[in-house]
Amino acid sequence: AVPTPQWRPVYHFTPPKNWTNDPNGLIYLDGVYHLYYQHNPYENKWGHMSWGHATSKDLLHWKHLPVAIPEIVTKDTTTWIFSGSAVLDQHNTSGFGKNGKAPLVAIYTADQPKQKKESQFIAYSNDGGLTYTNYPGNPVVDLNKKDFRDPSVIWLEDQQQWLMTVALPAAHKIQFYSSADLKEWKLLSEFGDQGDTRKIWECPSLTPIFVDGDTTRKKWLLMISSGNPDAATGMQYFVGDFDGKTFTNDHPPGHKMFVDYGRTFYAAIPYNNLPGNRQTMLGWLMPFETPTWPWRGQMSIARDLLLKSTPEGVRLFQQPSEVLYAVLEKLPAARKMQKENVTLRGELPLGGAKQFHNNAWWIEAELTPGTAETTGFKIARQMSGNKVVAETVVGYHSQRGELVIAQVKDGKGTGEPERVPVKPVNGKLKLQVLLDKSSLEVFVNGGEKVITTLIFPEKGATGLAAFAENGEAKLDRLKAWDLGK
Ligand code: FRU
Known part of the structure; x- marks a missing residue:
């Protein structure tokens, strides 16, 4: 083994x-x-x-x-x-x-x-x-x-x-x-x-x-x-x-x-x-x-x-x-990330050179999907030069009214995406995304719906970005903690 x-x-x-x-x-x-x-x-x-x-x-x-x-x-x-x-x-x-x-x-x-x-x-x-x-x-x-x-x-x-x-x-x-x-x-x-x-x-x-x-x-x-x-x-x-x-x-x-x-x-x-x-x-x-x-x-x-x-x-x-949350609040400032009122068009890389690049973090976000077809996070991303080789997409699809977790490799989905029907509340979607090396738990709208899966990224596949595709979304609020070793 x-x-x-x-x-x-x-x-x-x-x-x-x-x-x-x-x-x-x-x-x-x-x-x-x-x-x-x-x-x-x-x-x-x-x-x-x-x-x-x-x-x-x-x-x-x-x-x-x-x-x-x-x-x-x-x-x-x-x-x-x-x-x-x-x-x-x-x-x-x-x-x-x-x-x-x-x-x-x-x-x-x-x-x-x-x-x-x-x-x-x-x-x-x-x-x-x-x-x-x-x-x-x-x-x-x-x-x-x-x-x-x-x-x-x-x-x-x-x-x-x-x-x-x-x-x-x-x-x-x-x-x-x-x-x-x-x-x-x-x-x-x-x-x-x-x-x-x-x-x-x-x-x-x-x-x-x-x-x-x-x-x-x-x-x-x-x-x-x-x-x-x-x-x-x-x-x-x-x-x-x-x-x-x-x-x-x-x-x-x-x-x-x-x-x-x-x-x-x-x-x-x-x-x-x-x-x-x-x-x-x-x-x-x-x-x-x-x-x-x-x-x-x-x-x-x-x-x-x-x-x-x-x-x-x-x-x-x-x-x-x-x-x-009592434990999260006690983490040193270097392990926290905060953002407000960021317009999303395409991708917004998150984290620094070391922080939030270990696949052991916890994100809480409020998003306005706006005109975007899809918005959310791309995680556990593996790069080869500046080409994305693999990643997991945690995305809200406006038209389908679904939160979808899709594992992507070489531009193609691997296996069936996992999905849950969700609706923004007053135009806003709340996401709590917990990634811990191989486990991924996503709580939507304060835990009204939850979707949990396992992912097995290659070593070094640790990239992280917020995104909006085909339109504009807003990241109203983001608070994240790096729990990694
Ligand atoms: C559920 C289960 C239980 C049983 C146990 C045995 O996963 O099948 O019904 O008690 O596992 O390990």
């Missing part, structure tokens, strides 16, 4: 080495964000599924810790530790607490390939989440099924009980269970066969969020990872009400809404135990075909989840977590 340091993100999480997929057990404890993740500790490909572990104080810099829950191998059974969640059992409902200290409890899917079986297991930690002990009474939920996975558990304050949201992937069904002690679970209701049912359903989560931040208007966000055939993969969401038993969709069953319009964002789950009313998620960016080494897979930027009223109904908006 060939090492690929040029594709190792600097401000997104990657394991030091080997494979990762889904984030698991996201929980905030005493000022620390814990991230567990689907991990193969031995190889740079899927297998030996275990929960890897890392922590962060700012959601940007991660400290790597030993595997927290390893696969369980006995003479006749291999148990893989599939996706799930972690909770702080504040009232020691489980009885796993020790010396008056609340235990952490992980609720995960035990996948037993030999038995072709998935059931829900629990494990507890008395050392702050470093190590876990499997509960001898496992499984705690078992339907004797091959596909039954990804429990997401939250504490329901009103009902004073635990709620588990878990998927029956092939049936396009979600089940809700409740429990008083995390051990005995009772089926509450099912939700399914709505929205996008063209691919299996995985990694569900149900999250209460105050609409427009108004604490008298609580709605429930149900997110499900499910292939979106319009892109190669995807996550969908539903908004509705939850009465402690049943989820009621705000929209008719056929209505579809997507979390992210790119090919790579998947298996995202929210953090548990966050202070205040904030809800924040991490997603996995699927690595596709391109081999990175010695690691594979990365997490998205932490995204705050917002529900906003729109004329069409309540919609999900996502923003890079507000926690991250």
Whole structure:
């Protein structure tokens, strides 16, 4: 294998080495964000599924810790530790607490390939989440099924009980269970066969969020990872009400809404135990075909989840977590760039000789598309003399009303461009473009739409420009940070 340091993100999480997929057990404890993740500790490909572990104080810099829950191998059974969640059992409902200290409890899917079986297991930690002990009474939920996975558990304050949201992937069904002690679970209701049912359903989560931040208007966000055939993969969401038993969709069953319009964002789950009313998620960016080494897979930027009223109904908006902006604001002046009221006709190169030439930057821009046919940014540009050899174009197409990400080589598109329908608001388009070596996340209009993809530029392909083609646009405002090494 060939090492690929040029594709190792600097401000997104990657394991030091080997494979990762889904984030698991996201929980905030005493000022620390814990991230567990689907991990193969031995190889740079899927297998030996275990929960890897890392922590962060700012959601940007991660400290790597030993595997927290390893696969369980006995003479006749291999148990893989599939996706799930972690909770702080504040009232020691489980009885796993020790010396008056609340235990952490992980609720995960035990996948037993030999038995072709998935059931829900629990494990507890008395050392702050470093190590876990499997509960001898496992499984705690078992339907004797091959596909039954990804429990997401939250504490329901009103009902004073635990709620588990878990998927029956092939049936396009979600089940809700409740429990008083995390051990005995009772089926509450099912939700399914709505929205996008063209691919299996995985990694569900149900999250209460105050609409427009108004604490008298609580709605429930149900997110499900499910292939979106319009892109190669995807996550969908539903908004509705939850009465402690049943989820009621705000929209008719056929209505579809997507979390992210790119090919790579998947298996995202929210953090548990966050202070205040904030809800924040991490997603996995699927690595596709391109081999990175010695690691594979990365997490998205932490995204705050917002529900906003729109004329069409309540919609999900996502923003890079507000926690991250505190870190950006502390960066030295040399790592910041600011522009205002620049007319765009053709290209405007951005950045200096060193700054913003490392493919690890974060741009926030407000553009007036004006008469331009296309406007936006050309990034990860590779030059040969003064000829452009390759680049990725993040462009708004006025006529189509779409934000398009197109990877271009020798003047030709490589692969299908990724696109999302968007509209300027009062003539202006807001773009937050986060490029981190191989990951590219674009938030449009304050996160009304998000599109995430992976790019694998050649070494030295680091050029950056704003542009307007066939007409004139205006760069009303640009603020950018260089996070590169
Ligand atoms: C989603 C998923 C989950 C499962 C895990 C196994 O990517 O398939 O449904 O728990 O990955 O690694």
